[in-house]
Amino acid sequence: MRKPQIDYAAVFQALPGMVALLTPELVYADANDDFLRLAGRTRDQLLGRYIFDVFPENPNDPAAAGMRETRESMLRVVATGERDTMALIRYDIEDAERPGHWQEHYWSPVNAPVLGADGQVALVVHRVEEVTELIRARGGPGSDSRARVLEAELYTRARELQEVNERLRQAHTREREVALTLQAAMLPAPSPLGHHRAAVRYRPAIGALNVCGDWYDLVELPGDRITVAVGDVVGHGLGAACVMGQLRSALSATARVAQGPAQALEALGLYALSVDGAESTTVVKAFIDWESHTITYSSxxxxxxxxxxPDGTVTFLDQATDPPLGARPEHVRRPQASTPFTEGATLALYTDGLVERRHEDIDTGLARLADSLTRHRKSEPEPLADALLADLLPSTGTADDTALVVIRL
Known part of the structure; x- marks a missing residue:
């Protein structure tokens, strides 16, 4: 059976209901026929223009909030890449033929992202149900009072829902700020590692709750050695930040007396059994010895x-990988492996926020990391760390936080 040829542009124009497409800058890219008809605007009056230049707030209504709420919803879509369903709003429209005359309108909007090939938001789909007639419905004799009650009830419940959503967002924002402050206090500040050069970076997630599970740690050891770790706690918010602090401190102390990374992770695994929320934490630990030019690691x-x-090739240290902390009911010795390095090489440890993307195989992210490292191989650790974040993290941010450590060997 031959696959039908579908004219999606024609389908878009014929959609029953108001639908518009906007750029991430909230500029109209297209609108279907119902949108133009019900909004009272021509295509030339919309396309290429900023949405709130076309539809400003009604200056005659001091309680008007439709423009602000619509803008915040759309910006959330651009920032998160997630659909945002709004509560019923009142958003009046100025009559295009009679400037200064405003028409009362009630809308039920949904804003959704269209992702580009790079995984970033390329367009915002703005679908709107016009419910003005429902809200202002009038029946036969004797029904006017009931219609007014219905109108008031619907609008009041919608406003209450919007206010509850706003309070939740504000609470999440406060939790995010507290969690970030707590994390900043617990993560070690960058400090010189003898004569060796290193750079550390932390980028929080864009979501109010998706923050504070990642950590890094660097410790100087006797002789010309250091140990470095990067870890990721399952969970988000204040709880994850507290677990992160406990595990980072425990591993940092253990590394100073352990014979190698495997022994350090075994001790951390036993400790994690007594910490609520530590199960399934992932962590990689590496010991770097400049005298023997060897990296010993365990994951x-x-x-x-x-x-x-130095020649630009990249090797992933994946020969000593074991399950996350607490994944086994009994204690089992963890593996470790060693690999030589030449002077001028660079070691990068990171959390999954740097390389993992939704609907994408992890190998694609690792290949992207390898390519970025090769292209910037002559950079010092500080500019290299910045280049990796610029190359690998979407400009709109990610839904997971990211920790990165770069060490010149």
Whole structure:
């Protein structure tokens, strides 16, 4: 059976109901026929213009909030890449033929993202149900009072829902600020590692709750050695930040007396059994010895460190990977492996926020990381860390936080 040829542009124009497409800057890219008809605007009056230049707020209504709420909803879609369903709003429209005359309108909007090939929001679909006639419905004799009650009830419940949503967002924002402050206090400040050069970065997630599970740690050891770790706690918010602080401190202390990374992770795994919320935490630990030019590492379910060689090739250290902390009911010795390095090489440890993307195989993210490392191989750790974040993180942010450590070997 031959696949039908579908004219999607024609389908868009014929959609029953108001639908418009906007750029991430909230400029009209297209609108279907119902949108133009019900909004009282021509295509030339919309396309290429900023939405709130076309539809400003009614200056005669001091309680008007339709423009602000619509803008916040659309910006959330652009920032998160997630659909945002709004409560019923009143958003009056100025008569295009009679400037200064405003028509009362009630709308039920939904804003949804259209993602581009790079995973970023390329368009915002703005679908609107015009419910003005329902709200202002009038029946036969004797029904006017009931219609007014219905109108008031619907609008009041919608406003209450919108206010509850706003309070929740404000509470999430406060929790995010507290969690970030707590995390900043617990993560070690960058400090010199003898004569070695290193850079650390942390980027929080864009969501109010999706923050504070990632950490990093660097410790100087006797001799010309250091140990470095990067970890990721399952969970978000204040709870994850507290668990992160406990695990980071425990591993940092253990690394100073352990014989190697596997032994350090074994001790951390036993400790994690007594910490609520620590199960399924992933972490990678590496010991770097400049005298023997050797990296010894062990991973508990974490993405593999990337070793950038001076010639631009990249090796992923994936020969000593075991399940995350608390994944086994009994204690089992963890594996470790060693690999040599040459002077001028670079080691990058990171959390999954740097390489994992929804609907994408992890190998694609690792290949993207390798390519970025190769292209910037001559950069020092500080500019290299910035380049990796710029290359690999979407400009709109990600739904997971990201920790990164770059060390010149």
């Amino acid at each position: 508990a379910g974490h993405p593999p460190p990337a070793l950038l060689h």
